[in-house]
């Protein structure tokens with residue numbers, strides 16, 4: 001973090017970038033929080049390699065995340081082979097940054113290690129086939145990955161998650177040699193951004209619609225959504241040469257089964273990969 005503290009936004013600037021007009025009251029603040037609020041996904045990478053030991057540092061950060069009951073039901077595979085990268089990019093609908101970035105990691109929900117433990121101990125684990133265990137593994141993988149993202153950003157690196165690997169999890173499993181009980185939940189590109197690839201911080205919904213006090217209250221949503229649509233239209237005009245509102249993006253992303261791009265068959269794919277999801 002030391003190296004990047006000087007580049008971090010002040011509290012008012014960070015809150016304004018994240019919320020536009022709907023800035024919440026300022027509270028406690030430090031460099032760690034400034035770095036978190038400065039996050040943005042990056043989709044264009046220079047080929048420059050990462051300093052030696054960076055991968056191991058990111059994995060140490062990832063392994064330091066909380067993990068349900070210390071089961072540690074996640075793993076990660078790096079993908080170096082260009083042909084394998086090309087397959088990952090194709091599965092993800094042609095996302096070129098997967099082939100550009102110097103480090104591409106696939107985070108895995110992995111119950112196979114504990115299954116092997118049970119077999120070695122002559123104690124088959126009855127709890128393994130349940131949806132709960134898959135969910136634990138997927139949550140573990142996500143928490144670990146986010147620690148890696150925060151660590152990468154603190155080193156001046158950029159990242160973008162690649163959930164589109166779930167378009168075809170069986171293909172990902174085949175290319176990465178995943179055993180039954182292991183699923184690639186998402187990929188992660190890591191590297192140095194190309195010039196101008198960083199873009200602005202993307203605004204988020206006003207806090208009033210995600211933060212509920214005591215009881216859930218959807219009351220503020222219509223007003224907040226209208227305000228956020230205006231923020232996001234302006235953001236996408238400045239950064240993406242489009243003028244889509246958030247409402248339009250949500251409808252485009254989950255408004256039809258076709259828009260799921262094969263992920264509507266995820267339950268069947270998981271069952272084929274050794275997750276009965278009982």
Ligand SMILES: Cc1cc2nc3c(=O)[nH]c(=O)nc-3n(C[C@H](O)[C@H](O)[C@H](O)COP(=O)(O)O)c2cc1C
Pocket residue numbers: 039040041042043092095160161162163164165186201202
């Ligand atoms: C689990 C997950 C999967 C994602 N998958 C993709 C993806 O396949 N391609 C992509 O360009 N961005 C992907 N993203 C990035 C999101 O689009 C991005 O986080 C969101 O638009 C907010 O922008 P920001 O990260 O710049 O704040 C993914 C993010 C998450 C958390």
